Amino acid sequence: MPSPAPARFIDEYPSQRLKQNRDIHKQISQHKSQRLRSSRTLFYSLVVPKRHVKDVKTALERRRVYDSDRKIRPATTDNVDSLHSEGCYVVPTNISQRTRDGAVDEILQSLQLADLAGRVLHVICEEANDRSAQSLMEKAVKTWLTELSTTTRAPDVEDVEALLRGLPTTYSIYKPMLLLPPTSFQSPGWRALLSACTRTQVKKLFETLATGFGVTHVATNAPIPLHAKEGVENIVRSPTDLSPLYGDFGPVVSSHVPTTDDLDHAFWVSAKQNSITQVWAPRYTMFSRGNITEKARLLTLPSVRSSVERGRQDGLGCAAVDLYAGIGYFAFSYLAAGVDQVLCWDVNAWSIEGLRRGAGANKWTIRVMGAESSDVYKAATGDLRTSRLLAFTESNELAPQRINVLRRHIPPIRHVNCGLLPTSRGSWETAVAALDPSLGGWLHLHENFAVGEIESKALHVRDEIQRFAVALASPEGERRSQVGEVVLGHIQRVKSYAPGVWHCVLDVHVPPSKGPGGT
Structure with a gap:
């Protein structure tokens, strides 16, 4: 937080004080006001790398679907859920929302913009009749500037x-927190102004923002780093660059093993996507908005629906x-889909x-489950089916032995999700082993692939899964021909992860490793 500026005794010069107040009020009143919200209609905008912005804009203009009333603006990590979102821009269109969330190429095809698929990283929906982030932000900042001019x-x-042009144009509200992009209030003008303000005045700025947005906390956040500051892998995906600006975010806990008291006194927020509520502590846990399309896909995925139906039959x-x-x-998506x-x-x-x-919210x-093996054996003696979720706070390397204990007491495992980026390779063998041996099932493997290698890399993953399936089905080296074929059912392009890199999900079907009789 900036240190207080030295006192300048401005009250000794009332004429200067009055002139300064009038100047600030005049500047605020002369600033172009935002259009009033008249509709909640959402319009598509395209997130595009800098080198493709001109071509995409020209293509939209040629089709007469470019929204010239809204400016092309830099994308933030609120637009692109990526570790490398720099150099991307949001290009607005006047096409109203007409389809559900989906993969970028699928949405572009539905909008008759398929030829832009190679140049568009992400498709987002915004209110064209009101840049709500800007108007709410400006209103709060104008209020603060007016009050600031009257202080001693x-x-x-x-x-x-x-200053108003330099305000962030995007934000996220995770009740009761306003989360701003990491570049917020970092322009030269804002840095100079805030460095001249006292701590109380700076705090009042973010208090005014909180009031204007109807929240109790304000923070900025940078992308989740793959490595901690010490250089070691950030295995727990902690949001190490969260910067609280206003509100009590709870005590700082250095250990990744919190006590009950730590959990009770932490600050928790929530969001709802696809009618499903998720809860997390922003100081210690990441939240990825960009996974919403994959969450939605699981809700209606044919393989999930057929597995649920087969289990009922x-x-x-x-x-x-x-x-x-x-x-x-x-x-949560699996549960909502009927698993x-x-x-x-x-x-x-x-x-x-x-x-x-x-x-609990859902x-x-x-x-x-506790980390002790005895907890798992005790659970196996009870009625586990009364719990829709069984959660283990431990490495998934222990999953095979836990599942072996519990398998007779739970429904057949027909789907396994491996959602780690940039690769889930370390869990593939565990995933194959987790499937019910007499029924087989589906693996949903999250991977990052270079754009030009998606198909070839996906086939390589299929071959690796086949190898694990053979090893598990024939521990004594039976011939491969005795094992069914692993099938790559679908490649889902979820979102851009970095320039030239796509976050993909591979739906892979693994056949039974044992016959119906368990042989």
Whole structure:
């Protein structure tokens, strides 16, 4: 937080004070006001790398679907869920929302913009009749500037319009928190103004923002780093670059193994996507908005629906495993799709607590297992089917032995989700082993692929899964021909992860490793 500016005794010069007040009021009143909100209609905007902006804009203009009333603006990590979103821009269109979320190429095809697929990283929906982030932001900042001009130690404000132009144009509200892009209030004008303000004046700015947006907390956040500052892998995906600006975000806990008291006193937020509520502690747990399309796909995925239906018909039910559960990104979608039970693994105790709270918010029963093996054996003696979620706060390397103990007491595992980026390779063998051996099932493997290598790399993954299936089905080296063929059912392009790199999900079907009789 900037240190207080030295006192300048401006009250000794009342004429200067009055002139400064009039100048600020005049600048604010002369600034072009935003159009009033008249509609909640959403319009598509395209997130495009800088080198393709001109071509995309020209293509939209040629089709007469470019929205000239809205400016092309830099994209932020709120637009592109990526570690490398720099150099991307949001190009607005006047095409109203007409399809559900989906892969970029599918949406572009539905909009008759398929020829832009190679140049568009992401498609987002915005309100064209009101840049709501800008109008709400400006209203709050204007209020703050007006109040600032009346304070005893008011700093000089030379160019209000430049300050207002430099406000963030995007934001996220995760009740009760306003999350701003990391570049917020970082323009030269804003840095100079805030450095001249006292701590109280700076705090008042973010308090005014919180009031204007109807929240109690304000923060900025940078993308989740793959490595911690010490250079080691950020296995728990902690949001190390969250910067609280206003509100009590709870005590800082250095350990990744929080106590009950730590969990109770932490600051928790929530979001709803696809009618499913998720809960997390922003200081300790990540939240990925960009996974919304994959979450939605699971809700209606034919392989999931058929597994659920088959479980109802044979009376055995249907279970799924999420080896990187987090706060329930995909586990909750399986439950909403009708899966009877989901077994979850995550090493981050903060994520598991978010999973527990989110389950409660969605009215799903959950049982959190301790790290001790005895907890699993005790659970096996009870009625596990009363819990829709079984959560393990431990490495998924332990999943095979846990599943072996529990398999006779839970529905057949017909789906396994491996949602770790940039690769889930370390869990593939565990995923194959988790499937019910007499029924087989589906693996949903999250991977990052270079654009030109998606198909070839996907086939390589299929071959690797085949190798694991053979090894598990024939531990004593029976011939491969005795094992059914692993099938690459679908490649889903989820979103751009970095320039030239796509986050993909591979739907892979693994045949039974044993006959119906268990042989």
